Structures are given as C-alpha cells and as structure tokens.
Amino acid sequence: LESRAALYLGTGPSLSLERIAVDAPRSGEVRVRLNASGVCHSDLHVVDGVWEVATPMVLGHEGAGVIESVGEDVRDLSVGDHVVLSWAAACGRCVQCLHGRPWACARTRADVPLMADGTTRLSRGHGSEVYPYLGVGSFSEYTVVAESAAIRISSEVPSTVAALIGCGVTTGVGAVINTAQVPAGAAAVVIGCGGVGLSAVMGLRLVGADPIVAVDLADDRLRAARDVGATHVFRGDDDVLGSLRSVASEGFDYAFEVIGLPATVELAISALGPVGTAVLVGMPGPAARAALDVYDLTLLSKRVVGCSYGSAIPAIDFPRIANLYLTGLLPLDKLVSHEIALDEVDDALAAMRRRERMRSVIVYA
C-alpha cells in the first residue's frame, strides 16, 4: 500500500516528503500503521551527516502504532494490537542474546537497515529500494518490521507517550533501573535534560534516589526537570562542579551523561565520589574522545560504563514502562512538548539543532 513518508536522500538539512510503497509483511514480519513517532537526536545526527547511512532512507526510529497485517508464522501478534517499535530487533541466537542482553546483540539489524532476508519492504517509483532507519522507519504512515521489533503494550497508553517508549524513555529510564540499578537514597546527577535526560530524572525519582540533581543550559528544561523529580537544578554554564559539590560534598554515587560531548563526559566522571558510577548515555559522533584522570579514577575506584538502549529487553521493559506510566509512577506525558504533523518534521529537527524543545512527536491522522 501507499504511505506518506519523510526520506533522507543523503544531504541535509531537509527531508523529502514523498509517497512510498510499503509491501505486505513476509514470514515473521508485521505491517504497522503508525499512530505517532518521536523525533530523536539520532535522526538529527543522520540528517547532519554525523553518522552515515544507506539512502534513500525513511528516518524515524521512535514509533508506536497498530498492527495492520501479519506475515506467515507470526504467532504472538494479531491485527489491531497496539505496539511500540524497537530499533534493536535482536537475533535471539548470538552469545549476547543468549545471556539475556539483546541490546548488545552482535547481529542486530539496527546497523543493517534490511529485513532478515536481506531485502526491504519499502520502495519508491519503479521498485527502487528504500531503507527504514534502524529497521523501523517511523517517519512514515506505514512500515514493516520483524515480529520481535513490535512489542504489544496496553491500548490505554496515548500514542504520543507510547512512541517515546520506543527510544528516549526506555534509554533514560533503563539507564537508571537496568544499566546502573540505582538503589534508593543514592546521590545522582543527570547532565543534559532533553527527552532522554528527563526520562533518567523520572527513573531516579521512581527508584528513590536522593538528591537528584539536573544540569542543562536551558531554563525551560531545568524547570521541566524540577517538575518531574529533580531536587536541585543548575545551569551548565555556571561553576557547575562547584555547584554540584555544594549538594554532595563527597561527590555523587551516580552521574548520567545524556549529551554525548567529551567535556560533559569528563564532568560526569569528575562529579563522582568514591566508588561512584558514571553512565554514558548520550550518543556522540564516531570520533569522540574524552580525557580520563586515571589517577583519580583508580584511587577512588570509580566506574565508567556505556549504556545503549537503556540495557533494555524491549519485550519486558516496554510493557513495564507503559504500566508505570498508567499507574502514575512515570509522568511520561510531560515529555511531549510539541505534537506536529509529518510535514513539520524539518522544523522539529531545526529546533533540536538549536537545543530547543523537549520532544516533538509526529501524530499521524
């Protein structure tokens, strides 16, 4: 069937709005009618040429919708199910998958935007292939994904919130509850308060961290951080390390870096106290390097860990996070700052480039 979609053709800063063809799902695949898609920083990285991708590509990897049709051998999903799309369709057979760590799957299709049989269900004109970003391609009214990449959640969750569970929310909340497993009462700081950083603040509130300090350059984001559970907020351009010391004189137990810049990675490690853990969540460009104070790191037994996709198992974490939203323990609707139409996606990307807005979410009619 035909679908309106926003395509990246290899040059920014604008996406191309086109009608593409979306084929029927094959064995083990499902076709999804998107209800909503978040606009995430990784989409911007592609448009700005930070990461190279195959083109033409339908961007968007933070989507939620309803199963429109299912291919052969699909057992666990039915037409009409409400699903959140995962951008890491794990193979289920590699060593990491067997260890229960699908976010580290060695054979995930995320970096190869093709279906398991090596082809794509998306095309434009005369059957020329179109690739779905990270195997999702949610800047489109319809897409086809592997069955394992469509996770059923409660239909009571609004589609804008459901979409964000597909990337930003799971990354931020997962960094706290899965990667770091922060215990109640731990002192924590979050550096960078976009959608993922605010999700981390909510996760810290959920587990009872105290204090919860938020750092950002924008006053509206700091207000939002306070609103979702930060006990202290600081502007990043002040003497921020001094401010952090005023809250936790011995240093923090956990520091979450949610920007992906060397300077803030170094700040996160500096903010730690003895045996503190810095969790690197923000995704930088491929050449990013940060300096380590090796003496300090060793003497104080600090830990630095990377975090991809919140160390989440989508089939477990998506429904769990959705239910935490429904019970009021994660106020995820507060992340949705702008509801937009598909043809406004360039504006959303431009706002993100200016470090404005929390999360723009495309809502499909």
Ligand SMILES: [Zn+2]
């Ligand atoms: Zn993302």
Ligand SMILES: [Zn+2]
């Ligand atoms: Zn695997």
